[in-house]
Amino acid sequence: METFLQQLINGLTIGGFYAVVALGYTMVYGVLKLINFAHGDMFMWGTLTGWALLTTVFASFTDMDVIAILAASVVVLAFIGVMGMTIERVAYRPLRSAGRLSPIISALGAAFALQAVARNVSDARWRTYPEGLLAELPNVQLTGRVSLSGLQVLMLVTCAAVMIGLYLFVQRTRVGTAMRAVSLDHDVSRLMGINVNRIISLVFFIGPALGGLAGLLIGIYYGSFNFTLGWVFGLKAFIAAILGGIGNIPGAVIGGFILGISETMVVAYGPDIGLADASAWKDAIAYVLLITILIARPTGILGETVAEKV
């Protein structure tokens, strides 16, 4: 039972990251019906930017790492957000009326380009974050041997804050209402006086910015990364978004947690149920889960059943 609780906590932490990255996918899909394949790599760019900042510019703040991390977060949010807007402007907007195949190629191209630049910036090596970041955060002892590290608490709180904040923003503010309108129908939104292009740009700012923030946090949490991080993690986050029902913010959160927890559980309990090398198969879990859920509920857990518009 104690192992189970401990694994649950680990799974929740990873799931939180999946959820935050999935938010970016789901928002973009909501307004453009486009799989933003570059999103995973923008997330990785968040990790990369954070690493570059913390090892160079903010390296002198080592005794005040909270301030350094806060400053890095702000820079990462702005930088990755602008990156997302630029990619939308250059690679997606010219193709908005060009069918559905062309934007996919364009998105994959953007992902390749981002990955290649990151690869050359990091010399294709594993890079490590400075050691002992936030090490003085207190651990939270739950029962006996079950504990949350201070880092985990921070991650969970940040992820929760981001998700709740975004949900309130989309549901309660005027701009959020405009976003929901755009995701329903571009033309009608335009008739209602909404500047559709500006809303889409905003979505492409918020989604990648949050993804970049998650990237920075995951860099601190894991301690090391390389340039391929974005692809696998991004794909899984997208699967999380589909699991929950794409275009749906609470759905992305639920999907992220389901994915994170099931991955951790399979790796932890795999040997007990006869899967000896469970960790080698870890990456396959997300895909199997995806296929199973889509066969059972083709629109995801929280997705509404709508016929595809023709």
Added chain:
Amino acid sequence: MNEALKRLPRPAPWMGQLALLLFAIALPYMGFMDRSRTSLAVFAGVYVMLGLSLNIVVGYAGLFQLGHAAFFGLGAYTAAILSIEHNITILATIPIAALVAGGAAMLVSKPILHLRGDYLCIVTIAFGEIFRIAVTNNAFGITGGSNGLFGAGRPELPLPWLSPVPEIVLVLLLIGHLLLTQRSGPVLQWGGAGVIALAYFLLPPLAGHDQVFVISMAMGLLAVAGVAFLRERGLDWRGQVIGLLVIVILFAAFGAARGDQLAASIDGNLDKYFNVQDPVTVLGVDVTPVAFKRDARPYYFLVLGFIIVTIVGMRRLQNSRLGRAWLYVREDQLAAEAMGIDTTQVKLIAFALGSAWAGVAGVLYASRFTVVAPESFNFLQSVIMFCIVVLGGSGSIPGVLVGTLGMVVLPELLRDVGPTFLYEGAGPFVILALILGGHLLSARDRGQAAVIETGLIGAAFFVPPLLLGEPSLYVIGLLMALAMIIVLPLLRRRTSNALPWVAGALAAYALVMIVIGSQFGQDLEREISAFRIMDWRDGLMGVAMVVMMVLRPAGIIPERRKGIVMSAVAEPSGAGPAVAVQQAT
């Protein structure tokens, strides 16, 4: 200018195809085709097969498939396992590999085909990844883990001039000819058959060698093509007789003049490219096999043969009842359903057929490279196949050829190209020619403005080296030409009058050029010579993908639509979709 172009006589489409075929046959004998390049051509040929097979799924049926490499891999692994473990000659595994790949595709796609496009896309990615993880982890203990399988067999063929083979080939040729000339009158149909048979058996007695039956097969094929050519001309019976006589005389003259040398050269090449193995008889018939050696040339022709068969098959398929059903499902699924097309069934067939054919490509791959390892079938390969189809023009067969050139051949050739290519010798001019040609092609609808713009881009290239007197500044010229391509549409959008934007572009350009040229000329050269192009290959590919799609959203050679198809066409100004009616060509 466009009017003048239209009045030029247009060559018949078959002329281009024939030229392409002759080029493909001559390619491995050309001077620049060393061993590694021939090998690259074989590799590219396998990708042409893959592109053609994916074209069924993506181009014809309009389904998203980003896991095609898995079915390619299934075919390759099936062939390798059967050939290594069970000693089955590898070309004989083709039907089994096709069945395995096609059957697997049916199994996995059946429950997911009803999903919306993007969901289908992500599920195919998932399937591809599961396949990769499974073979990497040595699923069922037969895939050899992350090292893969070594030592798949090389192809074996029966000696082509021993008794049953030439006769079978002749019968096939005659059947093909009779089918082609069904409605062409008796002279062409039966006279033509006689001419083909004559052409076929003319050479070996003249040359005194059985080996020449290999040439006979080519001659027979040429005779079929010659008769088909006569048929196209619409001659009266006298013309037809004369035409057939000309064909006979041509072949006889050729046989008398070259027969001996041909036989000798076949004998010489046999040792070079093939191992003749121990005699084998099946039911009393001698079918002594020859096995391919490592040299790539026989593989080239093997793959070329498969590609030709595939292309012919695809074109027949495109115009068949099934092909039209695919088109209908792609354009409007609800309407197709209303017309009584079983959309799920039709999509399932597309998926299974495309995947089975990818399995065949997998066998060819395994037989050529003899090593089958997981990383040859990862997601990147699926993306490359998808790009071959979409970049070339989804649904278009020439598009697949062009797409393969761009996605497979070009990146490999970059390996040989050093950074100095950008500023030494003919390099910069080749790139400039590509840029200018590409721009003229994509802007040709704008008439005069296209010419002016192309001229501007060209000028942008030549000014820096001329003005600053440094030949290495061709690099800056290239950069400036590229910048001009990006700037021009922006300026064009701001104003409808041509003069201001020409002036504006020139002024801005001169300013930037002078600053860059005077500040960074030397540094740039140093930077460039330290530049390793292979590090940036994927990135360049990515940028090229974005640029290509933005410039030509329907692909380089878009599919020619048959009949009247309602489609949403992008306005260049981005004013939103407009419905246009495209008339048949």
